Structure formats: structure tokens, C-alpha cells
Amino acid sequence: MEHILTWLIFLPLIGAAAVLIAPSSMARGIAWLTTFITFVVSCMLFGPFLPGSEYWATHAYGQNMQFVHQTPWIHVGNFHINWHVGLDGLSFPLIILTTLITWLSAWASWNFDHWTNNKGPKGFFALFLLLETGVLGTFAAVDFFLFYIFWEVMLLPMYFLIGVWGGHRKEYAAIKFFLYTLAGSVLMLVALIAMYFASGTAMGNPGNSTFNLIDYAINPAIHDYFNNPTTKFLGWNFGNAMFVMLFIGFMIKVPLFPTHTWLPDAHVEAPTPISMILAGVLLKLGAYGFLRVCYPIFPEAGKWAAYAVATLGVINIVYGAFCCLAQTDFKRLVAYSSISHMGYVVLGIAIMTDTGFQGAMFQILAHGVSSPMCFFLVGVIYDRAHHRDINRFGGLWLAMPTYGSLATLGFFASLGLPALCGFIGEIWVLLGTFNAGYEWAKPMAVIAAFGAVLTAAYILWMIQRVYLGKKQEQYADFPDVSAREIAILMPMAALAIFMGVLPQYTFDLMNGTLGDIIKVIHGS
Amino acid sequence: MMNTLLAAGPFWMPSAADLQRLGPLWSLAGTIVAVLLTALLVGRNHRVAGGVATLGGVFTAALCWKTFSSGSEPFAGMAPDGAAPMLVVDQFSSFFIFLISVFLVLVTGMWFMGLDAGDPDESARRRDAVEFFVLFVGSAFGMALMVSTSNLLMIILAVESASLPSYGLAGFRKKNRLAAEASLKYILFGAVTSAISVYGASLLYGQFHTLDLMKISAAIGEHGISVLSGVGLFAFLVGVAFKVSAVPFHFWCPDVFEGASIEVTTWLSVASKAAGLGLMLRIMWVLSCTVQSADAMRWVAHAVGIMAAITCTVGNFSAFRQTNLKRLLAFSSIAHAGYMLMAVSIIWQPRESAAGMPHPAYSAIIAYMIVYLLMNLAAFGIVAMVYWSTGRETMDAFKGLGWRNPLLGAVMATCLFSLVGLPPLGGFITKWYLLIALYDASLIWLILVAVFNTLLSLYYYARIVYAMYFVQSDEAPIRAPAMGQFAVLACAVAILLSGTVYAGRLKSFSDARSRDIYGGMKPTGLRVTESTVHLTNSH
Secondary structure, rough: OOOOHHHHHHHHHHHHHHHHHOOOHHHHHHHHHHHHHHHHOOOOOOOOOOOOHHHOOOOOOOOEEOOOOOOOOEEEEEEEEEEEEEEOOOOOOHHHHHHHHHHHHHHHHHHHHHHHOOOHHHHHHHHHHHHHHHHHHHHHEHHHHHHHHHHHHHHHHHHHHHHOOOOOOHHHHHHHHHHHHHHHHHHHHHHHHHHHHHHHOOOOOOHHHHOOOHHHHOOHHHHHHHHHHOOOOOEEEEEHHHOOOOOHHHHHHOOOOOOOOHHHHHHHHHHHHHHHHHHHHHHHHHHHHHHHHHHHHHHHHHHHHHHHHHHHHHHHHHHHHHHHHHOHHHHHHHHHHHHHHHHHHHHHHHHOOOOHHHHHHHHHHHHHHHHHHHHHHHHHHHHHHOOOOOHOOOOOOHHHHHHHHHHHHHHHHHHHHOOOHHHHHHHHHHHHHHHOOOOOHHHHHHHHHHHHHHHHHHHHHHHHOOOOOOHHHHHHHOOOOOOHHHHHHHHHHHHHHHHHHHHHHHHHHHHHHHHHHHHHHHOO | OOHHOOOHOOOOOOOHHHHHHHHHHHHHHHHHHHHHHHHHHHHHOOHHHHHHHHHHHHHHHHHHHHHHHHHOOEEEEEOOOOOOOOEEEEEHHHHHHHHHHHHHHHHHHHHHHHHHHHOOHHHHHHHHHHHHHHHHHHHHHHHHHHHHOOHHHHHHHHHHHHHHHHHHHOOOOOHHHHHHHHHHHHHHHHHHHHHHHHHHHHHHHHHHHHEHHHHHHHHHHHHHOOHHHHHHHHHHHHHHHHHHHHOOOHHHHHHHHHHOOOHHHHHHHHHHHHHHHHHHHHHHHHHOHHHHHHHHHHHHHHHHHHHHHHHHHHHHHOOOOOOEHHHHHHHHHHHHHHHHHHOOOOOOOOOOOOOOOOOHHHHHHHHHHHHHHHHHHHHHHHHHHHHHHHHEEHHHHHHHHHHHHHHHHHHHHHHHHHHHHOOOOOOHHHHHHHHHHHHOOOHHHHHHHHHHHHHHHHHHHHHHHHHHHHHHOOOOOOOOOOOHHHHHHHHHHHHHHOOOOOHHHHHHHHHHHOOOOOOOOOHHHHEEEHOOOOOOOOO
């Protein structure tokens, strides 16, 4: 129980080993069971987890880490790398989201045998589980080196999952995804090295160098040294240089304009469950990186870059929404809507206020629930129609009534309809931006709000073309959603409503930590 | 009678204790003789020849392993009083001889496997086994000498005695046109570079009147590097750069790798580079062993750094369009030589000795070399197994390998991603140690070159993965010998473990091998005199 977090991280890996050993007919069963157990174990953390609000008054950022497991990993000379994992209000909700979405995706892979590309089920499910270990490790890591290792561990499984089991342009999509992400991570690697040595300099002794992400943020010596304009890196302001390198690394993952182009390709080619994970979980890692690494550690650089980051966020919102309007491929549309929605996250983070951070974090979770649902809804129809051309659909609601209702719910959640999850995050971000202390903030809020209108436009137009209208002959005999498909959709639908109606419970989990980060940023 | 004669005459004999220190070298030299003698005794039997070579390799490795634990002081000797010491023995040289002899054993195993697995040249290989192993162990002996000397003359002898058998090995497939061409190219390049190298050595000798790098270093420290000695030094280093296949002395490498039989390619890709890097490292280290000479050597080191940057960039770019796997891996090995050369370029910098930390460049290269050996052995091993099964070494032979033989495919993918340097594999952690050493030496531009190259290299390594997994192939499954599959699987597991669980142990092992190096620790601000070095024959 003491090391429950470590167990949680490696549970999927154990499952992956089991998948490889067991006969291939059992692969999907083992994967389902493993991800389900992982989900149950992660839910068991709810009991002992003390939400940030209980720590709010007494603890500073980083001191409310829970389920901490710290043990030396590489200790040679003055070189200290620790196995150091822990959860706070920032990572805890994301861990739950990850285990849930991964479990649902494993379930969505249940019809693996009927895919057009169904060779090597063992490989598929083993990589799938390895991916979960990578994601959980990244969210839980407190040591930056560990964070980096897990960050890269996610890369390879994703490459194979898209490249082997994807659609007809899978190779292109896979290598594009790989190159983009690796380009970001080598920048992160340079920052990692520089920060490690700089922390030693700050502490006055190379022996005290650290990879601890929390120490970077709250140790006064390190924090001051990192944010001191006189600290230089290749002649640049150290904080700004590090911030930019890390930011590029994370923004590729978010993905932020102009590094977003890998995402539509990856989504369109990836099989449905992989799209669910990609949209639901992997994109969140970029935003999580901002909140965990960039902003608490380099707040001065964050303020320096606020305008640029907010602009990129707004571009994402509006540009993503316009792209959605132009799509005819159903999945591509959902992919671009992800880009648009992640723009709110970035905008909320950029303004660095309580409301902004809360909205961003809520939007991360809301999008983590709604976008896998949308991708699964697309997958359901693709399984039956074997094409995704929006203009060739129509009247599906009549052919498949249950599916139509669930789909409407899912897309409305994505649209940001009040009382559904998408609304809260967006409105929080918009409010935060409107109130932020920058003179450019109000116009940005207005443009971003205009993006919400565009969102409504492309979603409603899509629903009209796909679900409404006359019943079409070729789709008339489509079977409605099966019990398995309903079971997969239900948790996400329920969460979408729950988070929309009672957002307080979600906010409670994270507000304390977010407030602490804001305190670190504004130095009070 | 004999003793008095020797004592009185102009002859000089090393003491028995000195001779004992050279155990690994004796063992390798003895193996060559043993291969020849057993051939006389039992006739031309390839099993006996290979067996003797294996035993020799194991014995040598065991002798080296013994010195790891005993923690001996550096030894420089094998010359009469007052003359330049011919041979050096320290942890560092022991490590490289260990690496070379272990690799000798592994490649011999690969050679045997090729016989049973249907190598096309099987009968010729059986027939010429004795010659093959004489050349093979002979080149290993030359490489062992390369890492155990800091004497100008001995360096040239060592490089030659490593090269000459290698020329033979490269052209060993006598009826193969490519092999003949490769061998000829190799010889021409080798001859030219060693001529330049000898010329450089003669300039150095003419200037400093000594063959001892230690004394040259002291002189450089006192007078700085003159134009003449600078030219001499660079010319001298050309011979070593050729062995490392540093750009622009790399042209032999892809042709030789393509033309030579797969075992020879594997052998050269690791052992020849290891020896060259070991030698380069020692030359640079000894030459900069005082604070003053280190200061004078900084320009040479910068030149090496630039050469390193060019080497890995050229290697990676050239690999882009290769379709022959051996050729592709040749360029990849050039690129990796570039990464390791980066560490050579920081060796001149004086390090703090108070904490007892060895120079990070040494341990970075040692760790890199260990994982590099594993990666290359497995990658070439798989190329060999595919070749034995299909008769092709080109990219299209690898199409669908992941499905035609899942184990080989997975191991190959592991090796390739480790070669890229992706965590959590060993290739990442060793590259990390290298980058850390570079950052410590404030060479951020080299770090940027290295990470940029990592990105470049991903493209062509991923092309192989692409062929293995993403391309459909109707070809028959690859049938590979069970031992071979087990061996490459073991390599892959070792690569994975060295990047995760044993990452720390890898580092501490490398650190231990880089302690007590001949030439001494270089405390900042203190001048190291020769008296701090333990010279057993200077009594």
C-alpha cells in the first residue's frame, strides 16, 4: 500500500508481459482486465487522497504531494536521479482520467479481430499497455529525469500503434508523429541538462544538483537563480531560454499552432481506441507539462511570454474551429475540434490567474472525457459504414436511435452546452481572460468567445448532416449500438453530465494545488 | 652465464614483474601462435582453430577482469632506463582489452553459427579457417597494443599490426569482387594515412627528441605548440582518425563494411573503433597532462571537437539513402564514432580531483562503448541471420521481418531505437552521460549538434523499422539458428537493463575503469610532474 503509486504505474507493464506470454486469443481479455484493475486501483486512491482544499491553508505547492515513493535510482558520484513519484491536485485527476480512458479504449479494442488490419493482437495489446505505463509514469513523476524517460516511453508504442494498425496513410502519420514529438523532446533534453547543472550552481555546489521538479519551483535559491535576468544560457536570459525550449517541447504535444499538423494525420489514421487515448490523454500531457514544469519553475518567463502564448491559444481556438467547418472527414473534424478546444487550455494557462488555471485544468479534464467519446462515436459509425464522409451520411438518428441520442450528448458536451462538461472549462477560461490584468486580455477573450460560436456552428452543422434529415436506404439496416458500445459510452456520458452539473467536485480535487502554483508564480 | 652476459652487455631485459603485468597481451599473442601450432598438430580443422581462438579470448578477458578488481596502479614500462616507456597498463587499457577480447569471442561464435546456418561461402570458410583466425586474433592483438601505449613508435607499430590483418580480413572472401575492392580501398587508405602518421611522428620526434608522449607534453607545456609541432601532431593523429573512421578519413568504411563478410564487418565496427578511440583518448590525455600543456592543447581539442561534429553529421546524412543494411550500419557507426569523439575533445580540460571524480569523458566513452558493442552485435547479428536465410542484406530482405520472425524484429527494433538514443534503452543513458560531460565542459554547441543528429538519425533507423513492421511481405518466415536468436535476445535485454535498472551500475563501472589512468589526475592549478606517475623501471 505504501508504494501503491509505483504499483499502479507498473501494473499495465505486468499486463503487457502477460499478454506476450499468453496465447494471442487471450490478449484482448488480459488487456481489458489489466486496464480495469488499473482503473480500480487508481479509484482506490480516492479514499486516502486529500484534495487540495484541505491542504489549502497550511501547505505550499509541492508539500501536498501524496502517495510519494522516493528511492535512489542512479546515484553515482555527484549524480542523483531518483525514482520519485507522487500525486497532487494537478496530477491526481489526470491519473484517474488516464486509467478510465485507457480501460474504455481497451474495451473499444474488443472487436480487434474484425478490423481490416488485425494482425498481431499480442503486439497491439502489449504496446497498448506499455503506453499506459508511460502516461501514468509521466503524470506521476516528480523527478524531471524520470518525467523525461516516461515521456519518451510513450513515443514508441504510439508510433507502432499508429504505424502498424492504422489506416491507409498510417506510415506517413506515424513517422510524422514521431519526428514532431522527438523534435520537441530533444529540446526538452537540452533544457533538462541545463537546468540540472544550473540547480547545482544555484545551490553553490555541483553535488547538490537536483532533478526535483518541486525543488526547482519552491527552493528559494534555485527559483531565484533560474528567474534571475542575469543568469545566462548561451548569452540568453536563462529562464526565457529554458521556458521557450520546454514550451516548444510541450506545445508540440498539445498541439499548438503551428506545430499541430501531425495531429489530424495521426488521428485519422489511428484506430479508434488509439484515437481515444491520443485525444483523451496524450494531448493533456502537453498542457500538464506547462502547468507542472514551465510555469511554476519559470514564472518570470511565463509573464514575459504571456502575450505570445495567449495569442497562440486564441489562434488555436479560432483556426481550429474554422478548419472544422471545412472538413468532410468525420474523424478529421473531431481532430480539429480537439485543436480548437486545447486552445482554451493554453489561453487559460497563459494569463496565469486562479480562474484561468482552474478553467484550463477543468477544460483538460472535460475534453479528456468528451473527445474520446466523440472519437468512439465516430468509430461506431465507421465500423458499420466503413467510410467517414460526413456528406454521405444522413438520418442516422432514425436508423440508430440510441446511438443518435448518445452522439448528440457527446457532441453537445464537446460543443460546450451549459450543464455539460465542456461549458464550465470554457466559461472559466473566458471569465479569467476577461478579468486578467493585461490590456490585451479583453480583446482576446472576445475573440475566444467568438470561437465558441464557431464551435457551435461546426458541431450543429455536422449533427445536421450526419444524424438529422431523412432516413437513408443504405444506412437503414444498421444495427443500433451494441451493449458493449453502450457500456463504453455510458461512463463518459455520465461524467460529462456530472462535471457539467456539479463541477464543484472536480474543482475541489485540483483547486488547492492550482492556487499554490499561482502563489509560487506571483511570489506570495 | 647467460644472465651475466645480459647484464654486462648492451642488452636489456624487462623484469619478471613487468612481464607479468602484460598478461592480457601475452595471452592474445599466445593465442595467435596456438592457432598456428594446433593447425600443425591436428591439421586444418576449423573447429579447433575457432576453439583455440575462443579459449584465448576468454582467457584474456579473465586476465583483464582480474585487474579490474585488484585496482592496480598505472604502469608504464617495457624500456631500458631513461628510454621512453613502450607499454602502459592501467584500468583503462585493461577495459579496452577486455572489451576487445570479449567481442573476439562473440564474433567467433557468430562465425560458427554462420557455418551451420547455410552461409553461401561455407566450404571456403571451413577450408581457410586457420588463416582467418590467425588474422582475426592478430588484429585483436594489434588493437590491444593500440590502447596500451603512449609511445610514438609503439603507436605506429600498434596501428599497423591492427590494420594489416584487417586488410586481409576485409578481402577474405577471395572470389567476391566487392570484397577484393573493399580490401584494396582499405589498404590504399590505410597506407596513405599511416604514411602521413609516420611523417607526423617524425616531425614530433625531430622537434622534441623523444618518443614519449609524456615528455612531449611537458615540452609543449613549456614552449607551447609551434607550427611545426602542430603540423606534426595533426599529421600523427590522421592515422588514428583513420581507425576511428572520422570524417574525412572515413571513405573506406562503408565499402569495407559492405564488401567484407558479416563477421568481419561486425568486428571492425566495434573493435577497430574502440581501439582507435582508446588510443585517441590516451594521446590527448597524456599530451594535456599538465596544466600548461592542457592549455596549449585546447586548440587541438577544439579541432577534434569540430571533426566530431562533422563526423556525426556526415555519417547521419550519408545513411539516409542507403539500402544495403551493412552500408547503412557503416554510416551509423561513423556517426557514433562522431558522438564518442565529442568526448575526446573535452579530455584536455583539467578536472577537480578533490572529490576523487575521474574525468567524465573517460567514463562517458567507456559506458558508450559497452552499450554500442551490444547494439552493434545484435544489429549485425540479425543482418547476418537474415542474410543466411535469404541471401540478401538489402532493405527489402527486411520487409515484414517483424511478422516473419517476431523475435528478430523486436530485437532489431530495440537495437535501432537504442542507436537513436531513445529512453529507456541503454543508448539513451550512455548518450545522456556523454551530453552531461559535454555540458560540464561548457560545450553547449556540441550538445546541440548531438541532439540535432539524434533527430536526423531517427529518420533512417525508423526506415528499417518501417520496412520491418509497416510493409506487407509474402516472403517465407526467416529461419534463424536458436543460439543466434538467444544471443541477440540477450543483447536486447542487456540494452534494456543498462538503460533502466543497471544505469547506475553502468556508470559506476565506467567510473571505476577511468580511475588511475596513466598520466595522472589533473588537479586544477597544480602541475603534475612525472614523479606522480608510477614508473616501475625508473629506479
